[in-house]
Amino acid sequence: MTTNILIVGGGLSGTIIANGLCRRLGKQLRRGEVAITMIGTSDTHMYQPGLLYVPFGKFRESELFRDQRKVLDRRVPYFVDPATKIDAESKSVTTQSGKVLKYDYLVIATGSRIVPQSIPGMAEGAHWFYDLDGARKMRDALDAFEGGKIVVNVNAPHKCPVAPLEITFMLYDYLTERGLMDKTEITYTYPIGRLHALEPVAQWAQPEMDRVGIKYETFFNTKEVHPEDKTIESEEGVTLPYDMLVTIPPHMGAEVITDSDLGAGGWVPTDKTKLTREGSTDIFVCGDTTNIPISKAGSTAHFEADVVVENLTSLITEDRWAKDYDGKVFCFIETGMNNGTYVWFNYATPPNPGPPTQMIHWFKLAYNRLYWLSAKGLL
Ligand SMILES: Cc1cc2nc3c(=O)[nH]c(=O)nc-3n(C[C@H](O)[C@H](O)[C@H](O)COP(=O)(O)OP(=O)(O)OC[C@H]3O[C@@H](n4cnc5c(N)ncnc54)[C@H](O)[C@@H]3O)c2cc1C
Numbered sequence: 348m349t350t351n352i353l354i355v356g357g358g359l360s361g362t363i364i365a366n367g368l369c370r371r372l373g374k375q376l377r378r379g380e381v382a383i384t385m386i387g388t389s390d391t392h393m394y395q396p397g398l399l400y401v402p403f404g405k406f407r408e409s410e411l412f413r414d415q416r417k418v419l420d421r422r423v424p425y426f427v428d429p430a431t432k433i434d435a436e437s438k439s440v441t442t443q444s445g446k447v448l449k450y451d452y453l454v455i456a457t458g459s460r461i462v463p464q465s466i467p468g469m470a471e472g473a474h475w476f477y478d479l480d481g482a483r484k485m486r487d488a489l490d491a492f493e494g495g496k497i498v499v500n501v502n503a504p505h506k507c508p509v510a511p512l513e514i515t516f517m518l519y520d521y522l523t524e525r526g527l528m529d530k531t532e533i534t535y536t537y538p539i540g541r542l543h544a545l546e547p548v549a550q551w552a553q554p555e556m557d558r559v560g561i562k563y564e565t566f567f568n569t570k571e572v573h574p575e576d577k578t579i580e581s582e583e584g585v586t587l588p589y590d591m592l593v594t595i596p597p598h599m600g601a602e603v604i605t606d607s608d609l610g611a612g613g614w615v616p617t618d619k620t621k622l623t624r625e626g627s628t629d630i631f632v633c634g635d636t637t638n639i640p641i642s643k644a645g646s647t648a649h650f651e652a653d654v655v656v657e658n659l660t661s662l663i664t665e666d667r668w669a670k671d672y673d674g675k676v677f678c679f680i681e682t683g684m685n686n687g688t689y690v691w692f693n694y695a696t697p698p699n700p701g702p703p704t705q706m707i708h709w710f711k712l713a714y715n716r717l718y719w720l721s722a723k724g725l726l
Pocket of ligand 1: 386396457643677678
């Protein structure tokens with residue numbers, strides 16, 4: 348009898364899991380005892396962290412993409428046929444083309460998506476770099492920018508929790524290099540009462556912003572953007588004028604999650620150490636789509652994926668649980684165009700960002716090239 352593993356989502360975590368399982372279950376795949384199938388939305392796989400550099404013309408668009416089938420082990424059939432319904436009762440997934448795929452084990456790795464349209468005026472009035480179209484438009488707007496007020500507006504939830512800080516510090520360096528900082532004011536807004544959800548990161552960021560004169564407005568939950576008079580208004584009653592608005596739009600999980608009643612907002616209730624859907628033993632959830640209250644980041648997805656591979660392998664081969672996820676996250680933080688720092692933390696250890704160095708910035712640039720090895724599960 349064949350054990351069918353179905354992976355929904357061909358992004359970072361789904362791909363690492365598929366490739367990792369192929370390495371661990373090679374014998375079982377050869378004998379036909381295990382089959383792994385993946386469904387996704389696109390033939391291409393995008394390196395999303397590269398989008399951060401696009402507005403500054405520092406990353407070639409062609410380098411953002413690879414053919415998904417080339418990133419994936421050849422033993423995994425990949426179909427561009429998005430899931431439209433996940434039915435945990437009948438252990439099946441319906442796809443856009445009408446296929447019904449049965450599974451023994453399901454991996455939900457459908458990530459998260461930006462929803463700027465959920466805030467009135469945001470889609471019309473703001474720039475963002477969280478998708479390619481947005482990053483291109485932001486690049487054009489920055490090229491044309493000659494000084495004025497820039498508001499960097501952060502909304503929650505969002506993936507890559509350090510990207511808002513990175514874009515702010517990079518904007519400062521970019522505008523300094525162009526000689527525009529003496530006629531530019533940057534204001535960073537954040538929805539809670541400090542500059543970052545992780546308190547040690549907030550404590551580190553505040554003096555960094557003070558040092559270079561970046562202003563900030565905390566407790567700023569975006570109510571509406573008014574593109575006609577170029578202002579942004581918060582639920583707390585603060586209105587900020589802008590010449591250029593850079594937003595980190597709020598995110599939701601995939602539509603298939605809400606359409607299948609698997610979790611409000613598209614976030615699947617997930618056991619934070621087992622990475623199984625609450626109440627299921629045959630559904631694993633990985634990456635951005637979990638509701639675990641930790642960073643939605645590629646590194647989170649990577650460390651979680653390693654745990655899912657271990658557990659699926661040992662459940663199939665030895666009928667036992669192998670290991671728990673400890674909440675590990677590692678993030679580089681670009682602190683400008685030439686310096687960076689990093690944080691790592693887990694459920695028990697809080698982050699502790701160190702002083703920025705050029706060396707760490709180079710490590711991040713090196714990782715930008717090594718990502719594809721990481722997606723293949725080789726790093
Ligand atoms: C600008 C930017 C900068 C970032 N910087 C960093 C960084 O420096 N460090 C870091 O660690 N992380 C960073 N991230 C975050 C990181 O890219 C994500 O957290 C990571 O990709 C999450 O992996 P995932 O597998 O959960 O989701 P994804 O990689 O997004 O993959 C989800 C996949 O599921 C597919 N899918 C969705 N719905 C369906 C469906 N119905 N059926 C089938 N497939 C579906 C999607 O098309 C997608 O391919 C950044 C992200 C952005 C946008």
